[in-house]
Amino acid sequence: MPPTQDPFYAGLGQAVRIGTELLAALIVGGGLGWVTDTYLLGTGPWGMVVGLILGAAAGVRNAYRMAQRWPQR
Template sequence: MSEDDPKQRLAELEARIAAAKGAPKDKPHQEEHYSQAQHAWRMVIELVSGLGIGFGIGYGLDVLFGTGPWMMVLFALLGFAAGVNVMIRTAQELQDKKLAAQAREGEGDEHG
């Protein structure tokens, strides 16, 4: 055996490993993790802002009409419901984007 044989085998092994790994993904795992965290924070902020806006409107109406906490409770509940509704729409939007991306990947695999 010559000295070049181990080097050549090592180069072939590295080439096979690189081919097995395939093309690198568009986003690293850590970047995907941050993206998911951003979506989660977006949904939390939507819920809290709906609740806060409803609370503020209700409190303002209670002060204006002197009705006690009734308007505040009513509008806080309505704000909570609106926040949940916006969260559901956001989740649906994210799911639609993910399904569209998967469909594009599947389409690319069929042609490739």
């Protein structure tokens, strides 16, 4: 499989991976907060605010973990 060995494509793959990681955690955090707000507790905007903040933290954590794991060449 030549393309994945190429440093250009390896870097591209890493960049794409980390980008989606940030986005996905934000979606989950905000989504959980929104569900708590609208269906479970009815706590105004605060569930979503807290959810988004936690989601951002989780996204950064995921991205950090992913970058740590990437094999060094």
